[in-house]
Amino acid sequence: MPFIPHTEEDTRAMLDAIGAESIDDLFDEIPAKLRAQSLDRIPMGRNEMAVSRLLHERAADDSQPLSFLGAGAYEHHIPAAVWELTTRGEFYTAYTPYQAEASQGTLQLLYEFQTMMAELTAMDISNASLYDGASALAEAVLMAVRANRKSKSRRILMPATVHPTYRKVVDTIVRHQGIQLEIVDFDMHGGHVDPDNLPAEPGDITAMIIPQPNFFGALEDVHALTDWAQSNSALVIGVVNPTAMALITPPGEWGNGNGADIVCGEGQPLGVPLSSGGPYFGFMCCAKKHVRQMPGRIIGRTTDLEGKTGYVLTLQAREQHIRRSKATSNICTNQGLLTTAATIYLSLVGPEGLRQTAAHSHSNTQQLMEKLCAIDGVEKCFDRPSFHEAALRLAKPVDEVLSALDAEGILGGYDLSTDYPQLGNAMLVCATETKTEADLEHYAAALQKVLA
């Protein structure tokens, strides 16, 4: 039987030991009228060979165009060793490390992960992951509400430059707790939140969210925004791209004070394949003083009976299995395997590799912008510096352009016109380090043709 080792003899002997006649007897506590009839909509079992063939056929349907699409999920080179190690059975098929002594592999790795994320963001500490970037931002908002005891308003400033889906997810998750999300509009020239447009006396604000880079790929004026928010007693929640951290000021160093209070983001760029949208992982870091409000698992270093160093799950009193209805979050299963991949990824690329990945992606996007903007009917939307993504305005409707590019085997970018109709025919493009000079040329030539 697939995945069931019992021989008939075993089954017989086991029923005897139980004192039951048949396996069916073991279900005698289920009221008879509830017993299900059958599973008609489920096909009969197939062997691995047949399933493998089916899946190969289906995977073959999903072609892989040359992609300039980012919008929250980024194509980066992933060293071959990352997933070969990550899918080792001992990592892949272990549970949450409840028995620390039999889980030092996972625990030490997560402690290393926490250190790396704290380093990247220049924050004091990190947790061991949340689901994804969007839900991590929602958790950050809930955490800020708990952490900012001075504020009573539950008002959260949410720039319109935050990823539109992140804004939706935050709304879905926090809306039941009397939290108000106030949209902060962006500057049409810079594509960023202009600090000068923020009110001098904004009243009681619990927290302000600052994306860096923002959804348009543009860099926010994080120092001024942080200072403004903190001077108004609001906590600062940074939402950052972890690759960008190798190049740009990390949230721990934003503003004139102690930097952001809480930092979160999508971990996917760190060694996780695009894989149709998941599994990715959300990360969250914070200032030490907020640690007891942190959601999610945290690993700590300790010693054993003999004084040897080891690692355990710690501060569990924050979590649902101990604190139940008063927990910092309901999260239980997180995205452990993906943090495993990210930890190995960061070890393999190192600080210099990550910096070069970031710099190369940045410069590729710059070059792409130059090439594309040289085409008639294409112009930059914004003048702020950007990381590795930027918005273009086209002379034709974006959906038409994208379909035409698709026919050329190019995934041209993300259509901004639904989420931001005020921008006109705007499109977001991204060129990571995976793109060659020839790829950029290829795109430019195709776009020229399409717009001609």
Add this chain to the structure above:
Amino acid sequence: MPFIPHTEEDTRAMLDAIGAESIDDLFDEIPAKLRAQSLDRIPMGRNEMAVSRLLHERAADDSQPLSFLGAGAYEHHIPAAVWELTTRGEFYTAYTPYQAEASQGTLQLLYEFQTMMAELTAMDISNASLYDGASALAEAVLMAVRANRKSKSRRILMPATVHPTYRKVVDTIVRHQGIQLEIVDFDMHGGHVDPDNLPAEPGDITAMIIPQPNFFGALEDVHALTDWAQSNSALVIGVVNPTAMALITPPGEWGNGNGADIVCGEGQPLGVPLSSGGPYFGFMCCAKKHVRQMPGRIIGRTTDLEGKTGYVLTLQAREQHIRRSKATSNICTNQGLLTTAATIYLSLVGPEGLRQTAAHSHSNTQQLMEKLCAIDGVEKCFDRPSFHEAALRLAKPVDEVLSALDAEGILGGYDLSTDYPQLGNAMLVCATETKTEADLEHYAAALQKVLA
């Protein structure tokens, strides 16, 4: 530096410890006039991302048609677990298990492998692998010459039904040792060696080779051939398909006596991908009495200082590193990783899985033959029962037919007309368990079209 961990500081400190000025000094014993200029034909190093892209492009060039080609390498389903386990670093990056205490993983696995191969062939013992099926047959011939002390002739009977390339390889390898390979012709009706056509008094023969199934997929009359050979004091060398062993009489049970003396073959069907021809592995089994003539590594069970069971390389006195010019073979590095895959494969499929794979391949080929022979201009070459491969005679030249099938995305089979011109437009086809009813129909329809 790729794969080199030295920092500049390290290098400096190391040179100091050596007492050298520069790395170049370390090469001062190489005569100056021999120092190479440069490696002009080697491209500059590329990073993994660039190499990965290049290889992906090249692999994409090699399309995967629906294949009915066998001729010594067979497409079988390989459970996903086989290679996930085989490529675990501890198997993949270990050396030959010279330090037994630190290599029990590989050693125990090989002992299991030896047991499985001995079981499959019904022989007493197995070695731990040779290079491939063809070179294993050459080694078997050399072994037979050593083992058959009664025979002085060094005459080896080699049926023409043995894989043509195997015959070439045997010739390449044994020709320097005064060994004569005498071709035994086959029966044009059966496609097999007819025992009745063998001479009653053949003189001194050292060994006779018996393929089962033979190159045409046909089953030889192994019992009669074995009895004939052994009654003439010749050793019997079986060359067998290991998958077929689950279905047909294993060499250990051939004839009326003790079965074959030496058995070898290509291990590829046991969990090894086609991979353009290698790495595969050759296997070799023999009767206990011949063990000291066996080439290749052999693992034995023993005990440690405390009496616990363990495994070691044994009978090393046969091998080149001890016996040098008098060794049973010059083989050193073998095909360990592939036997790892085969051992895991056989554990996963078990006796019933292997039997069903064999039976299903057999019946698929039978069905295919029926469908194809129903087409005008197609007929069976031979009337002997076959395993999972069979020869067809076509009304048109085979190369033309194969190119036309190729255009339909079908790899139609192996053209026999070069190796066996006497068969006319003959082609070898094979349908393993991987083929569905629809695949067989698809082939039949295409062939009909091509021949019409």
Add this chain to the structure above:
Amino acid sequence: MNNTHTPLIFEHSRPGRVNTTHTQRSTATAHSIPGSLLRKTPPCLPEVSEMDAVRHYTRLSQKNFSIDTHFYPLGSCTMKHNPRACNSLAMLPGFLRRHPLSSEQHGQGYLSCLWDLQEILKDVTGMSAVSLTPMAGAQGEFAGVAMIRAYHDANQNSERTEILVPDAAHGTNPATATMCGYTTREIPTDGNGDVDVEALRAVVGPQTAGIMLTNPSTLGVFDRRIKDIAEIVHDAGGLLYYDGANLNAILGKVKPGDMGFDVIHMNLHKTFSTPHGGGGPGAGPIGVSKRLQPFMPIPVVGKKNAADKEVYYWLTEKDLPQSIGRLSAFMGNAGVLLRAYVYALLLGREGMTRVADYATLNANYLMARLSQAGFDMALPQRRATHEFILTLKRQAREQGVTAMDFAKRLLDYGFHAPTTYFPLIVPECLLIEPTESESKETLDAFVEAMAAIQQEAEGDAATLKGAPYTMPLRRLDDVKAARELDLRYKTKPVSDING
């Protein structure tokens, strides 16, 4: 197990060691970014060679128990075999390299798998519709309770502020209720492990938004009065939430939809065997009854006919305007869903039921054998479902050893410990779930180990107190970890970050 000390990856790091295989060899700079926005000092990530990294993480991995190496009878966690085909097929390049926002046209293969999976899960649960988007059980719970709330809101029923939760429930249940803005009211369990129906009757009312029920419960029994409970809550105007994290024992045997439930979440990382990855990822799809269908989280996969072909597409806000909304940036844990789909195809209809058969057989067999070996069961009079509870209350009293001591000592015997101290209502308990993929020999060996440990406890309890002995480390100090917080390596000589 690899018992040798493994330094942190940071301890292998040396300044200036650059692994150029994974750098860009480019001179790209960030000249267009103003200095004030540039990072001043690089992050202290490890600087190691590829080999150091491979060696380090290979060795670390060897310090884990996992299903691939050990029996892991962690109750409520369903640590069953994770077939490797699920992994390798989900990682086919066509799936793996696809951008989540690439067009539906480039995702028909992937979407068709998800659509099939939705159908399979509908059949398994007996619900009307399924959304695959929640990324774990707890997020499925959130979605479910948020739908209950959306439903009441849509019916102008906002005075319903309470969610009922049995005291045996998993911690995520009350935590979820809180996230959805509800207060939790605990319902006691009766002596037979069923929900105390009288107590329930006493607390339902117009303030009841719904009940979250786990069945089979975390006590490892099937609540026999489930229909009554359903009626009581429904009659009071509340909705029924089914915590389906543990469907292993009822696959094909009974469908939550048939019991009258309005919404259920499943844990594909349990019942459908996707790997736990040392903590995740999971997938917590939800199934809903007709009345909750309009509120489902998006996206959901739809199928339509276009130009004589079946075409799969995403249902979004436009199709489900009353949806509670989105729960993730894209569409949940896509790759986990694929793994579950492959598993479902391999099992098939007959295989599903067989899972329930043998998971139940294994649990009941292990319970019987452990009883015979002299251990006390929490509910000896009941059938086990996929799991059961053993209590060491007596041993605690008589020998002074705890469930924790047994758990740690089991590690020395080569078994991962069962779940300890959960559910909270049974003292000194071990919640044991063998799963269907373990053989009788393994279960027998586990019973022997338990018996041997009991002997040790009766002989010299100190042996247990000092366990484990054969792991890379002896027992670890949790209290110290929480008191003297050390949550990251001090990569640089900055002021004390921790402590």
Add this chain to the structure above:
Amino acid sequence: MNNTHTPLIFEHSRPGRVNTTHTQRSTATAHSIPGSLLRKTPPCLPEVSEMDAVRHYTRLSQKNFSIDTHFYPLGSCTMKHNPRACNSLAMLPGFLRRHPLSSEQHGQGYLSCLWDLQEILKDVTGMSAVSLTPMAGAQGEFAGVAMIRAYHDANQNSERTEILVPDAAHGTNPATATMCGYTTREIPTDGNGDVDVEALRAVVGPQTAGIMLTNPSTLGVFDRRIKDIAEIVHDAGGLLYYDGANLNAILGKVKPGDMGFDVIHMNLHKTFSTPHGGGGPGAGPIGVSKRLQPFMPIPVVGKKNAADKEVYYWLTEKDLPQSIGRLSAFMGNAGVLLRAYVYALLLGREGMTRVADYATLNANYLMARLSQAGFDMALPQRRATHEFILTLKRQAREQGVTAMDFAKRLLDYGFHAPTTYFPLIVPECLLIEPTESESKETLDAFVEAMAAIQQEAEGDAATLKGAPYTMPLRRLDDVKAARELDLRYKTKPVSDING
């Protein structure tokens, strides 16, 4: 290391346990095969579940030292880092699923890789042409010596019956000479580790077919009089065979072709970092001078222009009618060649030379440090190449400990032992090859371990004699293994198969 006892897979087997995930669920029979040719009793292969198999082999794997887990300074074996990209790219489906006899048209991608690799190896060796077909070093040797023989035969020079082999040579050299029908004559090594040129002069003659030379030799030194040797043998009408198994120290530094060699084999599984797989596979391509080119083993990859495109194809018997012939059923260890190709691309021109630089630096550093720690080198006056020899002759005399004892004790210190007792001409020797991929820290730790073991030897030699202590087993009895042969598990109660 996993030190727990692991039963044989056969001991997990239970009759009737069928893993249907990998069976055909078909009712196919073999009715067309006559009964006399059908198997009567099925082979006793293990009957285990997929999980049992996965668990068993995962646990077994944990009982190995490997590069991915340990420093493995096995001299002459070049245990360097095996980059994972080499594996994953060689296993791309386009390469992996290709049938070796499918048309060249369907193999342009694969063939172009091999062609490039031939070019790279030509450049590295300075030879005129390369054939990739030999499946390991020893087969490369066979091909090389067979070509020498074919050359002499073609020149009607059949009185040349002797192959000269230095006494330090690898065992495959004399064994190969025998397989090619030659007798071997040993040449002594002089006190400096170089071939004794006078002795060589004394034995060359019209009976000399050729010499097989390893340079750097297995003594870890570069033969400084290589040009003289070449001249002496060439002048006598013999050809020069270069055992290039160990090219790591001379990549880009010196080319065998420039030294006047006629044929060389390489071990890609050493110098080009393809994994050793617990014993294999390897690849032993050969490079030849112009005069041996017609005799190369086939197939070889050629390139031609067709319809304005470069087309790759196989050179066969037709193209090389004087070829020594074929060595494998298809075209050698294709997948190993791909791995080596990827490695070569990753290194590139500059990376090749760097390998030689740092392999040599590491060996010389380790030799210097060990000398400073009081160990005796076999050739202290020489530069090390990629490896060097330490002799424990003194310790054997003074403390009664052997190279074997040191080797076993090193395992306890977490290091794989160096090669022991090879080359045969140095007593109690350890042949130590660190390779370029190990860091200074690792080398330093190895020196510390050696020093600590030396201290133990001086203290209580019994400690060493009893080593190892921390492996899954204590020292194993080789003598018993060879005396009481037990070469397979007795799966069934048949008469005694072994013993």
